[in-house]
Amino acid sequence: MAELTRAIGLMSGTSMDGIDLAMVETDGDCVVRRGASSFTAYEPAFRARLEQALDAAREIGAREERPGDLAALEAELTDRHAAAVEAFLAREKLSPDAIGVVGFHGQTVLHRPHEGLTVQLGDGQRLADRLGIDVVHDLRANDMRLGGQGAPLVPAYHRALAAGLEGDWAGKTPVIFVNIGGISNITYIGEDDTLIAFDSGPGNTLIDRWVKRHAGVPYDSDGTIASEGRVLAGLVNRYLDHPFFTAPERISLDRNDFPLPDDSEASLEDGARTLAFVTAAAIAKSQAHLPVKPKLWILCGGGRHNRRIVEDLTVATRHTGQLILAEDAGFNGDSMEAEAWAWLAVRSLKGLPLTYPGTTGVREPATGGVLARARA
Structure with a gap:
């Protein structure tokens, strides 16, 4: 059997209600050992800020732009994800060294596939440095560069399940x-x-x-x-x-x-x-x-x-x-997307495809993601 990597996946979806976290051990292929999971709810005031960010994001013309309050919001969102991971590790009595990689989705605030533009708030390097764990983030962009819609990304994990x-x-x-x-x-x-x-x-x-x-x-x-x-x-x-x-x-x-x-x-x-x-x-x-x-x-x-x-x-x-x-x-319908992000992060590390012509319309099977290595 191929070596398994213990990974954590983080998902904050379009409902903007909080952070789903799930841990898996996987070879990035068909072996998936599902582990513990958690959910960290956003309080109403922060959720309202995320919803307001959708309006500010309409001004974005390039992926790196953060008009208005978006830069500060991105930093706070990242720190909230870090806190969720830290609380989970403490609960499960695990050290950061026990985790091989974190798959970080971030919060989508703009998705215009017809323009090849998708923006997820979340600073992968900031998260990696705070946790002391390597982070794979920005998993949609490469698919869109290669002609895909940038979504959905979970289907390959569904096939493994x-x-x-x-x-x-x-x-x-x-x-x-x-x-x-x-x-x-x-x-x-x-x-x-x-x-x-x-x-x-x-x-x-x-x-x-x-x-x-x-x-x-x-x-x-x-x-x-x-x-x-x-x-x-x-x-x-x-x-x-x-x-x-x-x-x-x-x-x-x-x-x-x-x-x-x-x-x-x-x-x-x-x-x-x-x-x-x-x-x-x-x-x-x-x-x-x-x-x-x-x-x-x-x-x-x-x-x-x-x-x-x-x-x-x-x-x-x-x-x-x-x-x-x-x-x-036998699955967990609440944590499945977070599990997928952990699994996709391992695939990204191995350079394996995340998306396919039949899932996003990408021209050929494509890997993706950006690796942020934890700095001492």
Whole structure:
């Protein structure tokens, strides 16, 4: 067996709710030993600063630019990630020397694939120096330089997990991993190991923004608000008529690509219910871009905690395969993206591909990432 590297992955997604951390031991290929994980929530004031950063980031024309408060915010964000790692190591009674590498995603504040521009706040060298651990960061940029969309990056890890499915799920292909974060994306693994992945539409971002505007809460816990509402067919049809869904090619989405409904169009409850339905319908609609209908759907990400999304997706996919939660297959649906970032960091160190033509549209399989070595 190839030598295994113990790695930590850090993920702060489009929901901007906090830092997911996960540890794995891996050869960067098919051997994945999943370890402990943690979540560090952002308090409302810091989350509000991140949301304001999206407006400031619109002025960015080159990746290194940090207009307004972005430079100071980047430093604080990095320090918060460092503190999360330090707390995790203390909890697990591990020294920094026990970790081979940290995979650092940072916080995406701008993603314009049509311009070849993506910006993630996060200072890899600052993180490496504070932790005393080498850090791999900026994993999307090389893919975009080579003609890719820069997202999604998790699919290669999904394929590694699929290879290890056991029991009732072993060999059940084609299999789809559905990740519902701020944006939803899917990974398709075919019987011949074909790998296809793309963003499928809005995930939690519209629901989160809607309930925050109308109820002052950051998200619809368990779909409780949506459970009191009804689906507004006209609003659903307007979303699903968006050019994203009718275009022959898949593109990577930004959280601002889909606008919220006007306040007059729906009540709090009807808006939450309708947007949950849109999330599920968009995922089901993505099957039109797959070569073969899946036999198994594995649901990951925060959206699997919204029971209305899960129920709608179960109904929408009932004729095309069985839908299960990540935990039913022995995975952790909350830490999977952070695990992926740890795994991708090890692959980056070895110069192995992170993205493929079928996942991001890159011209050929491409590695990526920038290595920041810890300085004494």
